[in-house]
Amino acid sequence: LRLETDLRRALEREELRLLYQPLVSLHSGRIEGFEALLRWRHPERGDVPPLEFIPIAEETGLILPIGRWVIEQCCAQVARWSRDPGNARLTMAINLSPVQFAQPDLAEHLASTLNGCGVAPSRIRLELTEGVLLEDEEAAIRVLHQLREIGVGLCMDDFGTGYSSLGYLHRFPLDILKVDRSFVSRMDRDPRSGQLVHAIINMSHILGVRVVAEGVETSEQLEALREMGCDHVQGFLIAEPMGADRAEQLIAEGR
Ligand code: G
Ligand code: G
Ligand code: NA
Ligand code: MN
DSSP states (O other), X not given: OHHHHHHHHHTTTTOEEEEEEEEEETTTOSEEEEEEEEEEXXXXXXXXXXXXXXXXXXXXXXXXXXXXHHHHHHHHHHHHHTXXXXXXXXXXXXXXXXXXXXXXXXXXXXXXXXXXXXXXXXGEEEEEOHHHHHSOHHHHHHHHHHHHHHTOEEEEEEETBTTOOTHHHHHSOOSEEEEOHHHHHHTTTXXXXXXXXXXXXXXXXXXXXXXXXXXXXXXXXXXXXXXXXXXXXXXXTTOOOBOHXXXXXXXXXXX
């Protein structure tokens, strides 16, 4: 309860910030974009893990103002990077919770924020978990099409956990699928996990969906994923989530 009260004030007290973790293209070897990851530094407790405060934010509805702030920060960040024409293609992946997805004004807020920052919608990619899709499939498909009409990319996050089925790829208008890091970490020990990831990549490609492997921690995983034709990788092997300044440095070095 205490944490809830504190979280309520975290936005106005500027205790929230975003870190950015790069995604690297296995085709070009270059940074393709970043995923924005929310952090909360509590004045007494220090860093509170997202796995602790995001569920509270979702239960209390605080995820709505926080989520809007995240979207606004991300669009502003993309606009700042884009002042350098060399960065004109960098993407920003934003995590959306099912509560945000259920808001009727989500598409409108996104569109007006993009417009206000002068950022092309194709630079933003929304990461959704299957929780978004399970409750009311028809409603979910309607919203996905609405978002797609704006022109933002759509990504299925944490694929391979829960009920994730390849049927999702067929029924939902997705651009990208993110193979969950639990799969990637099992690849080293268990050949069948590797074969499964390979099959997911092949099926995704048949359906015109690109694949990101997340949680890549070893060069063996990276090489195996490259051979399987995986499109993008993300994980500690490449870089941990970092502040915007460091991200900007990294982009500059990569060119
Ligand atoms: O950064 P970390 O890997 O600890 O994130 C843990 C979880 O918090 C992940 O499931 C991630 O998707 C979620 N998360 C991180 N940032 C955001 C955010 O801005 N909004 C939402 N809804 N979830 C986030
Ligand atoms: O659920 P989601 O995929 O959004 O979670 C992203 C979380 O994964 C972030 O909290 C991020 O810090 C974490 N993460 C990113 N790369 C790695 C990695 O290589 N290994 C592990 N264990 N966690 C990672
Ligand atoms: Na994510
Ligand atoms: Mn994920």
